Structures are given as C-alpha cells and as structure tokens.
Amino acid sequence: MSKVMAIYSSGHLKSVASKALLLPDIAPIMKTLTQILALSFLLLLGCKKYVVNEKPIANPGTADMVVPDGFSYETTKNVEVNIQVSDLENRPLAYKSVRFYSKDPVDGGVLLGKGYTDPQGNLKSWLHVPTYLNEVFVQLGFVGFANNQTVGINNGKLNITFGGSQKANRQFASNASARWKSGNAKTRIGSSNFFLMSTYDANGVPANLEVPGDVVSTDLLNDINGALPNSGGDAPNVAASGATDATIVELSQVWVTFISEGAGFTNSLGFYVYDTDNPPASPNDIDSIFVIFPNASLLNSGGGLQAGDKVCLGIFPAGVSIGWVLLQNAFKNNQVLTDRTKLYSNNEWNPETVDSLRPHNVQLLDPNRQLVVVGFEDVNRQNPSCDNDFNDCIFYYTANPFTGLDKTGLYGLVPCDDSDNDGVDDCNDDYPNDPARVADTEYQGTLAYEDLWPHEGDYDFNDMVFDYTLTQTTNASNEVVDIFGTFTLKANGAGFNNGFGIQLDNVAPGDIASSSLSLNGNATGSQELGNTFATFLLFENAKVHMKPTSDFVNTVVGAPYVNPVTFDLSIGFSTPQPLGDIGFPPYNPFIYVNKPNEPVVRGREVHLPDLVPTSMVDHSYFGVGDDDTDIVTGKYYKTVTNLPWGLHIPGGGFDYPRETEDIRDAYLNFVNWAQSGGQQNADWYLDISGNRVSSRIYTPPVNP
Structure with missing residues (x-):
C-alpha cells in the first residue's frame, strides 16, 4: 500500500494508503505545497486511491513510537502448569480431568484448556492464555474435596494441589449433647x-x-x-x-x-x-x-x-x-x-x-x-x-x-464406564470409543496483516484479516493427535494477490500423517514439501475466493459488502506431538505477497513479529526498505523502531480499523501497550470503555 499525503478539512496532514497496482520507483511526486493541494483535491473528488510507489511515505501516526527491543506484540502467553491431585488418603488420582477457565464459568468464564492427570496424579502441561489474564479458574473433575480454585499466575506458572488428607480445625470437640432428634427444641x-x-x-x-x-x-x-x-x-x-x-x-x-x-x-x-x-x-x-x-x-x-x-x-x-x-x-x-x-x-x-x-x-x-x-x-x-x-x-x-x-x-448409582480403556471414564472423554483421543480444546482469535513488507504500510491492519477457530485433539497423555478448524477471511483491503499459510514450528514434515485444506469441500491448498518444518498453504490468491468489487474488500464503509469465506483445515499426526513442542493456535501463520498480473512469488512471506519464516522465504527481502530483520538475534518482521506487519488478537472477532485508519487512532491504548513492552493496557483490543474509537473501526452492514 503506497501512501500519498492529503490535507483534510481539519487542516492537519494525514496519510492515505493506496493499495492498487504497484508501479516501478519514480521520482517523488510531492515537491511543493501546490502539488499536494492539487493531488488532495483529486483524491477528495474521486473518492479513489492512487498508486504512486511501492514504498510509502512514513506513517506519522507510528513513526514516533518507541517500542522496546525484544517486544514481539504477544497478546497471549504460555503458562507452565503443575498440578498434583490426591485422594483423601493421599493416594494419587490418575486420569482425572482438569479444566481451565478465564473465570468461573457460572460468571461467563471462557474455557482456556483442559488436561488429565497421569498415573502419579500429576498434570504437567502448558496453558495458552491472554496476556492480560493474571489468574485462572481451575476446575477438577472429581468430588469429595474442594475442586474449584482461582489461582494466580506467578512467574509464568500455575502450581496447584487438590485433595490430600485434610483435617479441619473444628470448634466442637464433642457433640454428644448436641444431637437433635425429632421433637427436640429448635431455634x-x-x-x-x-x-x-x-x-x-x-x-x-x-x-x-x-x-x-x-x-x-x-x-x-x-x-x-x-x-x-x-x-x-x-x-x-x-x-x-x-x-x-x-x-x-x-x-x-x-x-x-x-x-x-x-x-x-x-x-x-x-x-x-x-x-x-x-x-x-x-x-x-x-x-x-x-x-x-x-x-x-x-x-x-x-x-x-x-x-x-x-x-x-x-x-x-x-x-x-x-x-x-x-x-x-x-x-x-x-x-x-x-x-x-x-x-x-x-x-x-x-x-x-x-x-x-x-x-x-x-x-x-x-x-x-x-x-x-x-x-x-x-x-x-x-x-x-x-x-x-x-x-x-x-x-x-x-x-x-x-x-x-x-x-x-x-x-x-451407575458410574461411568471406560469403554475404550484409555484410563479416562466416558463422562470425561470427548472420544469414549477411541483410545487414541480424549479431549478437544478450541481456540479462537483474529489475524490481521499489513502487506507492503518490507516497507511500512498505512497501519490499518486490514490488508488481510482472518477469524480462526482451531481445535487441538489430545490423548490421555495430553499430547496433540489432531488439529482441525477453520479460517474465515473477512477482509481483504489490498491491491495485491495475497496467499496464506501456516507453519508448525518444531514439527517435522514426516510427522504429518494426513492433511486437508478446502473451501466448501473443494481443495484449495496442501502441505508444502521441502520445508524444515511442516507447512501448509491454504490458498495463493485471496481474490480468487473472496470475489472483490474493488481493491478494498470489507474495509470501506458504504462500499459493497462481500460475504466472508471460510476455509477448513484438518491435520493428523503420525506420532502424537507434545504440547511444549507444537505450541498453540494459531501456530505460525503468514501471508505471502504477490503483485497483480504477475507470476506467484512464494518467497515474500509476512509473519507475525519474531516468528521464523519457512524454508521458502526469499532472504533478499530482509533488511530492505523498513525491515530490520536480524536472523542472528532472532528479530524478524519488525522495523528498526520495532513496528510489526502482523498482529494476533485472541478471542472471537477482533474489530479491525477502517481503510486508512491508523490502528493507533482506532485503538487508543495500542501505543501505550506497545511502548510499555506489553506491560500496560494488555487488554487494549477489548471493547471496553476508553479502549477504542468506534467511528474509526469498520462495522459490517446489518443486512449486507
């Protein structure tokens, strides 16, 4: 998205992005105020964006941001879980279900994950939670002692003990004279x-x-x-x-x-x-x-x-x-x-x-x-x-x-059977007749990208926007057996023909037993061979699937609305994968950028900040333009001032900015969050008071 400068009626300069066809580098257009005014007049009259150059003018809304080195714009964090469960005689309780919620589900808490104790009564695993969450509601699937606890996250860990021999400090040593029988006096x-x-x-x-x-x-x-x-x-x-x-x-x-x-x-x-x-x-x-x-x-x-x-x-x-x-x-x-x-x-x-x-x-x-x-x-x-x-x-x-x-x-009183003999009773088993599977855990979120990498864009993060729902299926040992779910493409505010893929870091291609990537039952992509880690390409051109009426699909208020399209994904592993290795959804998602009417260039990948590219990336883009990738230090896809080209927002349905609206102007606490290295305003994206300016955020029409 190249940028030109326009003067608005309010009298201040604001960047306007152009996302149409890219032309070769030409001399700077705006040399005088007269030229700026003339171009602004044309823009305002034509209600259209003009392509000037692949490298846009620096965005004044973000150029003055000072983001600390090492900040990767994480909106989620991994929490190490250590749980011990014993019965009332201090014996370990094996294969008992444990569920984790954002708060008590009676009060609207969202399920964050679940797991099962091992034969020694231990659950050692990982949990994936929003960074703003400082405590978790933990529910043990067993009765007889306190089985619900709200536990604080301390130094990235949850340490919990359930059960064990318990002796209450009773005030009443003897009740021989306190027994009540029918007919006795009562209060x-x-x-x-x-x-x-x-x-x-x-x-x-x-x-x-x-x-x-x-x-x-x-x-x-x-x-x-x-x-x-x-x-x-x-x-x-x-x-x-x-x-x-x-x-x-x-x-x-x-x-x-x-x-x-x-x-x-x-x-x-x-x-x-x-x-x-x-x-x-x-x-x-x-x-x-x-x-x-x-x-x-x-x-x-x-x-x-x-x-x-x-x-x-x-x-x-x-x-x-x-x-x-x-x-x-x-x-x-x-x-x-x-x-x-x-x-x-x-x-x-x-x-x-x-x-x-x-x-x-x-x-x-x-x-x-x-x-x-x-x-x-x-x-x-x-x-x-x-x-x-x-x-x-x-x-x-x-x-x-x-x-x-x-x-x-x-x-x-009929207890639950264990029909598949996997150690988990049928009442707590999502797959009671399948010994290889016991639990499904669903994750939701939104992915939002800028596509002008290695140059800065207009920072509206609507060049490609996905909502995802991904489910990890685990076995009784809390290892991942399958992944399945959907990616819903809901905005494509770009002139480029962008593709989309996912890399499973630390998973070898040979560990994949099966995969399916489709739209309405028709294959749109496949596993990509030749990568160090398992990589899957869902599609290579979003415009083929989300038919545009203009270059800016579902980003301009009043423009024709295009119904989102949902891609299905299914991955089966030949060997169950430890959670600590495979990680959590959305894993390592990326777009790859292609100019219109030109052959597909697979190597121009845009990943979330500090996530490693695939083996197919074109390294010649690193360090070019505004990109400050440093492979040695592990810095990827950030500018010299540590601005990103992609964001991941957990939960259902992030509301992205309108066309050309800087995310800083749409979400008032974004800058403070980024400049604090994520220590402040970690909930900047939630629809709560003081977080956002609704007039700068795209809202789909009620009856499209």
Whole structure:
C-alpha cells in the first residue's frame, strides 16, 4: 500500500494508503505545497486511491513510537502448569480431568484448556492464555474435596494441589449433647418457618455433627463422580423422571452425610417432613424447615465441611416423607438468610417457567452400600450459565433399618464406564470409543496483516484479516493427535494477490500423517514439501475466493459488502506431538505477497513479529526498505523502531480499523501497550470503555 499525503478539512496532514497496482520507483511526486493541494483535491473528488510507489511515505501516526527491543506484540502467553491431585488418603488420582477457565464459568468464564492427570496424579502441561489474564479458574473433575480454585499466575506458572488428607480445625470437640432428634427444641430463624438444628461455627459447620463421621472411600467418590460429572451426564433426565424425596415405610432413624459441592455459592441445605398421603400443596403449607448444613461448602472452598460429615435428622414413623430444600447463596455474614431463592425437591415449587427445567435434584440408589446419593443443581436452569451437572451440593442419606426407605422410583448409582480403556471414564472423554483421543480444546482469535513488507504500510491492519477457530485433539497423555478448524477471511483491503499459510514450528514434515485444506469441500491448498518444518498453504490468491468489487474488500464503509469465506483445515499426526513442542493456535501463520498480473512469488512471506519464516522465504527481502530483520538475534518482521506487519488478537472477532485508519487512532491504548513492552493496557483490543474509537473501526452492514 503506497501512501500519498492529503490535507483534510481539519487542516492537519494525514496519510492515505493506496493499495492498487504497484508501479516501478519514480521520482517523488510531492515537491511543493501546490502539488499536494492539487493531488488532495483529486483524491477528495474521486473518492479513489492512487498508486504512486511501492514504498510509502512514513506513517506519522507510528513513526514516533518507541517500542522496546525484544517486544514481539504477544497478546497471549504460555503458562507452565503443575498440578498434583490426591485422594483423601493421599493416594494419587490418575486420569482425572482438569479444566481451565478465564473465570468461573457460572460468571461467563471462557474455557482456556483442559488436561488429565497421569498415573502419579500429576498434570504437567502448558496453558495458552491472554496476556492480560493474571489468574485462572481451575476446575477438577472429581468430588469429595474442594475442586474449584482461582489461582494466580506467578512467574509464568500455575502450581496447584487438590485433595490430600485434610483435617479441619473444628470448634466442637464433642457433640454428644448436641444431637437433635425429632421433637427436640429448635431455634427459629427470625419470624420464618426455618429452624436451626444446632449452633454452628464461623464457617457454618453445625455443632451436631456425628463423631466420628462416615469414612468416604475413593471408590464411592469415583462412582459419584461418574454419575454426576461436571459435563452434566444423564442427571437432567434422571431428575425429570426419578423420585426426589425420601419416603419412610417403617420406623427408621435417618442420617445425612455431606459429600461435596461444586458451587460458587455458599448454599444452605434443609429438610422438611410431610404426610406422604397428604403432601403440601405449596411452600406455604410447610410447617417447619430444618437447616442441616447452614453452609454446605467444603473446607478451602468458602466453608468448613468435609466429605463424611454426618448429621442425624431424627427418628421417623412410617407414612411420612422427607423433602429437601437448597437455599441459594444463603450463608452470609455468619447468618442463614431465609429470603434467598429456594430450590425444592418438589419440582412444582421451583422458579423456572418451563416445566421440564424445574427439577433441581436427583436421587441415586446404591443398594450395596445401602445409601441414596442426592445431587442438587443450584442455578436457575433457564439461565444460560447453568451447567446442569447437579453436583453443586452432593450428600447421601442412610436409614436404620435400610428397609425403612421406599426404593420405588429411584435410579441406580451407575458410574461411568471406560469403554475404550484409555484410563479416562466416558463422562470425561470427548472420544469414549477411541483410545487414541480424549479431549478437544478450541481456540479462537483474529489475524490481521499489513502487506507492503518490507516497507511500512498505512497501519490499518486490514490488508488481510482472518477469524480462526482451531481445535487441538489430545490423548490421555495430553499430547496433540489432531488439529482441525477453520479460517474465515473477512477482509481483504489490498491491491495485491495475497496467499496464506501456516507453519508448525518444531514439527517435522514426516510427522504429518494426513492433511486437508478446502473451501466448501473443494481443495484449495496442501502441505508444502521441502520445508524444515511442516507447512501448509491454504490458498495463493485471496481474490480468487473472496470475489472483490474493488481493491478494498470489507474495509470501506458504504462500499459493497462481500460475504466472508471460510476455509477448513484438518491435520493428523503420525506420532502424537507434545504440547511444549507444537505450541498453540494459531501456530505460525503468514501471508505471502504477490503483485497483480504477475507470476506467484512464494518467497515474500509476512509473519507475525519474531516468528521464523519457512524454508521458502526469499532472504533478499530482509533488511530492505523498513525491515530490520536480524536472523542472528532472532528479530524478524519488525522495523528498526520495532513496528510489526502482523498482529494476533485472541478471542472471537477482533474489530479491525477502517481503510486508512491508523490502528493507533482506532485503538487508543495500542501505543501505550506497545511502548510499555506489553506491560500496560494488555487488554487494549477489548471493547471496553476508553479502549477504542468506534467511528474509526469498520462495522459490517446489518443486512449486507
């Protein structure tokens, strides 16, 4: 894109880019102010760009930027992950799923990656996150101890320990006199119909816990984890059709034993008793609700409970039933707030307006262990953030005699199988019948390029713009088996016929078992042979696929809009690739620049800053014009003042500048980010207050 200078009505000089045919070098055009005014007049009248020279005049918007050496314009960073997972007896837990989010998914957190522990209970891997992210929400797919943690990234590392033997510092040494039985005095909470069964400590742990409590085996936790996985499993179907209350058919003593919780809330758990043959018609018909656990939260997860903590509910005659109620986020400031949303085992009383979504608990019978597991979902199921996993509060109830419980309508506690014997149970396996694959992790982002390399462009970064969605498929050892996904070409603000490719650094060409690059099922490219690293060319001329109505496709407001085109990519490896070697999407993407009406020149590659070119690059371009590439020091594709020709922005759908709008003017914090070496305003590209000027950013028409 060559540049000429134009005087706008505001009276200041601004660069205007020309992206049409390139002509050989000629003498400078603008020698006098009269010539500048004349050319400006023509530009304003014709609404057209004029080609003057392949080397443009330096951009005044970026020429004064001082960017530190070594800054590569990274908007993402690699984080080393070290996780240790043990059961409650300090034994390693193998092949347990771990998910990483930008924040709690209930609050809109985005999945960043996932992995699995090895036979020693360790997960040693890598995570790819935006540079502005300083902490990560980590979710372990196992119950029985605190399995959600928000962990800070320290010196590029995440070090986390889950599980292990845990001893709570309980205030109540003995509860022999604190046990509550049906009919004993109880404490009303305010003027409500809620009653406390005992006093409790600052963490909401009740004083009437049985001593000792139950010993919860890892086998039971494995079974519960399989039946109520984080991925949801079959729990919603069970909840819709199974029995949800405990029904007493002969005189029995009943206990509740806490198991786990996967909630961001500090919920309270209670129960009520009613005549089985004459159930209450509404919550107003319930005489009393008794609080079992004022704070149904685990130790190290907002509470003080541990798996095995047990409370006696009382002795109940035949003909009554026990209903359950979860008070959403009710334990606050050492109080149980009874005005909070209540989720009942009686589905009809729950807040959803869709009948099929009203169930909030499941009951799963384990006849061998003589217990019934109960799992609650604590979020309104019409809320998009609801995960429907029914493991936000997990407990089981037992009875003496066990025959005193009616088992009618109870589904069995059926753990997940491992159909392909890869060590990962089917509920946590994206490929339950394929031992070579277990997980898909999706990455999204945008690639934006300037194409006048080795000369500076107009810095609008819209000469070629892609949105990508790439998925890495990994095995149980967290190695990459496949890559598949799409590149959507959404802007082509260039006069050149540009191609596009990807290099997988550190991957030998012989490690590729298969590859496919296509548009609408028709091949557009292939693996390029003769490179040191595996390289794939998606296409050699964007204009062939994204039919232009002018040289500037989807960069000029008011110009005809061209629908984006999506290219499919699939790569299979002959040998699984370690994450530390292959890296993360978008890997090493590049454009290669060709003049119109001339033979393809493969070697004029433009990569993201400091990423190495392919073996096919034409080295004669290095050090020419504005390029300051230094192979010895590892500096690539930056000017002497360290300006780039390409940018990568993570997340979905970066909004690129309009034609000729300098990115510095469109994104107000870009310069501060670059000049600080990425230490400040790392979120410069997000659509948040103070970051951008909407009038300088291209917006597609609503009805193109």
